[in-house]
Amino acid sequence: MIQSLRIALKDLKSEFRTKQMLNSMLVFSLIVIVIFSISFGNLLNRSQIIGQLAPGVLWISFTFAGTLGLSRSFAAELENGCLDGLKLCSFNWNSIYIGKMLSSTILMITIELIIIPLFIVFFNFNIQGIHGLFIILVLGTIGYISVGTLLSALTVNIRTREILLPVLLLPLIIPILLPAVLATGKLFSGGNITDVFQEIRLLIVYDIIFFVIAQLVFEYAIQD
Amino acid sequence: MLSSESKKVNLLAVLTTIAIIVATGMIFFYLPQMTGGSSEVLGESFKIFYIHLPIAFTSYLAFFIVFVAGIMYLRSSNKKWDILARSSAEVGIGFAFLVIATGSIWAKAVWGWYWIWEPRLTTSLVLLLVYLAYFMVRQSIDEPETRARLSSIFGIVGFAAVPLSFLSVRLWRSVHPLMFGESIYGGSGGGLEGPSLILTLLVNFIAFFMLFATLFVYKIQNEELKEQVNDLKQSME
Numbered sequence: 001m002i003q004s005l006r007i008a009l010k011d012l013k014s015e016f017r018t019k020q021m022l023n024s025m026l027v028f029s030l031i032v033i034v035i036f037s038i039s040f041g042n043l044l045n046r047s048q049i050i051g052q053l054a055p056g057v058l059w060i061s062f063t064f065a066g067t068l069g070l071s072r073s074f075a076a077e078l079e080n081g082c083l084d085g086l087k088l089c090s091f092n093w094n095s096i097y098i099g100k101m102l103s104s105t106i107l108m109i110t111i112e113l114i115i116i117p118l119f120i121v122f123f124n125f126n127i128q129g130i131h132g133l134f135i136i137l138v139l140g141t142i143g144y145i146s147v148g149t150l151l152s153a154l155t156v157n158i159r160t161r162e163i164l165l166p167v168l169l170l171p172l173i174i175p176i177l178l179p180a181v182l183a184t185g186k187l188f189s190g191g192n193i194t195d196v197f198q199e200i201r202l203l204i205v206y207d208i209i210f211f212v213i214a215q216l217v218f219e220y221a222i223q224d
Numbered sequence: 225m226l227s228s229e230s231k232k233v234n235l236l237a238v239l240t241t242i243a244i245i246v247a248t249g250m251i252f253f254y255l256p257q258m259t260g261g262s263s264e265v266l267g268e269s270f271k272i273f274y275i276h277l278p279i280a281f282t283s284y285l286a287f288f289i290v291f292v293a294g295i296m297y298l299r300s301s302n303k304k305w306d307i308l309a310r311s312s313a314e315v316g317i318g319f320a321f322l323v324i325a326t327g328s329i330w331a332k333a334v335w336g337w338y339w340i341w342e343p344r345l346t347t348s349l350v351l352l353l354v355y356l357a358y359f360m361v362r363q364s365i366d367e368p369e370t371r372a373r374l375s376s377i378f379g380i381v382g383f384a385a386v387p388l389s390f391l392s393v394r395l396w397r398s399v400h401p402l403m404f405g406e407s408i409y410g411g412s413g414g415g416l417e418g419p420s421l422i423l424t425l426l427v428n429f430i431a432f433f434m435l436f437a438t439l440f441v442y443k444i445q446n447e448e449l450k451e452q453v454n455d456l457k458q459s460m461e
Contacts, residue, residue, distance in 0.1 A: 045270065058366070089373060102427075109241050116237065148376075150381065151381075154361075154374050154377055154378065157365055157370070158365055159364070160364050164360060164361070164364055167357055167360055168357045168360065168378065169381075170353075171350050171353035171355075171356075171357055172381060172382060172384075173382070174346070174350045175347075175350075178346070178347075201283075203425045206384075207337075209384050210384060213380060213381055213384060214381070217298065217377045217380055217381070220298050220373055220376075220377055221374065224370075
């Protein structure tokens with residue numbers, strides 16, 4: 001556990017030193033939202049329609065930004081043979097997985113916390129169930145990152161990894177996106193936490209399933 | 225030895241053909257007129273259900289085989305399991321496509337649209353997409369052992385999408401009809417009454433499982449031959 005914390009800290013430290021990934025993910029998801037906001041321009045005053053469209057837009061922007069980060073998550077370790085170094089120094093390879101997952105999750109949630117206020121501004125929202133939204137975001141992100149980190153490790157040695165990762169990732173995370181988008185939609189249309197209990201339960205179940213499966217198969221994904 | 229084995233396979237193929245013909249014949253000539261839950265007469269279109277359900281179950285079975293073979297491959301690194309997994313996935317994709325095709329044909333007749341976006345339909349589409357991605361993994365790796373290892377992992381993770389596909393109709397309010405069991409919203413399955421309906425469904429199940437088995441066996445033989453050819457090619461170099 002401490003090993004994985006160290007790996008996460010190392011990742012975050014090198015990330016916040018350059019802010020390379022953070023900035024590009026942030027700008028990318030902002031641009032996605034702005035483009036949608038422009039294309040929905042004359043619908044913005046009809047809150048009924050926007051309330052149905054917006055959750056999807058929000059999650060699309062997070063998903064796409066996330067794939068950017070995930071594709072670098074393990075590929076960055078290839079330089080100078082860092083991945084081999086990591087495999088040599090930690091006793092348990094699973095701690096690499098947990099560490100990577102922690103750092104990616106923190107990065108994603110940082111981006112989400114910056115994007116959400118901008119999103120509310122662009123789409124004219126006032127959110128009552130903001131803490132409910134936070135729970136959905138965290139659960140959705142954990143599920144997304146736990147699949148994504150595994151696939152990032154899986155594709156790291158494949159030549160076409162930048163193309164392959166989104167293709168593999170998107171169908172697998174639909175079980176997570178589906179309840180997350182539904183729940184976000186309910187919260188935007190004035191619901192509170194009790195209304196999205198069903199979705200939260202489903203998200204938790206899938207987080208656990210994907211996390212456990214990823215734990216079990218991770219060492220096979222990075223062995224060579 | 226090979227000839228007796230291929231004789232068995234040919235026999236299986238013949239039996240499957242007969243079973244499919246009998247099963248299809250039963251749907252069209254043996255079934256009495258159907259009535260729905262509120263005893264309205266269901267149209268001819270409902271008959272597709274007897275094909276749709278067995279195909280859906282067979283595709284789940286195929287992907288379950290991919291899942292198990294994936295686990296066994298990771299445990300043993302035996303090439304045989306990889307052949308099993310990819311054969312099953314390939315046949316399974318065909319069945320998964322047929323589920324959507326038969327479902328859409330029925331939906332056009334009853335709902336008026338081929339496709340609507342609702343959980344059950346979406347998840348069966350996702351199922352298909354996951355296994356298309358499975359072949360993307362296979363295609364993009366040249367080295368056979370890495371390919372087998374990574375695609376096994378993907379097959380295992382991808383299988384997590386299957387239970388969702390199966391359960392979603394019970395978790396969400398859905399317009400997809402529910403035949404057996406109860407949904408959590410209190411609406412129970414229509415159920416099938418009368419021995420002739422159950423018998424038809426059963427015969428169809430057997431026929432489609434046999435069809436799967438036949439295709440599966442042929443595919444495995446095919447892949448084994450491919451391996452042999454590859455080995456021979458390598459020994460030539």
